[in-house]
Amino acid sequence: MTAQSAQVRAAAHRRKFKKELETEQMSARVRKVVEALGVVDRSTRAVVFAAAGVFLGYAAITFDPGKAKGVDGTLRRFASTSIGPWLLVLVALVLVVFGLYCFCEAGRRRV
Numbered sequence: 001m002t003a004q005s006a007q008v009r010a011a012a013h014r015r016k017f018k019k020e021l022e023t024e025q026m027s028a029r030v031r032k033v034v035e036a037l038g039v040v041d042r043s044t045r046a047v048v049f050a051a052a053g054v055f056l057g058y059a060a061i062t063f064d065p066g067k068a069k070g071v072d073g074t075l076r077r078f079a080s081t082s083i084g085p086w087l088l089v090l091v092a093l094v095l096v097v098f099g100l101y102c103f104c105e106a107g108r109r110r111v
Helices: 004-014 014-018 029-059 071-079 084-108
Strands: none
Touching: 029 071, 029 084, 071 084
16 A cells, blocks of 8 residues: 555656646646646545555554554544544545546546
8 A cells, every 4th residue: 555655646746647638638727727636636645545554554563453444444543633623624625626636537538
């Protein structure tokens, strides 16, 4: 998960997702918005993967499979912290960004 996180983050930084889109058919303004949405989407997805990877690694090191957490467990763990509600609001906003990016991608995806 942490390796995948690094890969997703690097791809976001290099904006590799633009290869999947027909950006030449977009206006400059729309292209900038879609690019920003893509970078935010991929970067935050990388953070969630990294957090889940940390929990999986910890479970492996301590030989306690019950401590392994997927994305849902990671979000529950975030919620139990002192800033948990704010983290969940941030996650919700990220999901909105993801939805907007998917909407943009649906109309302009290369097939």
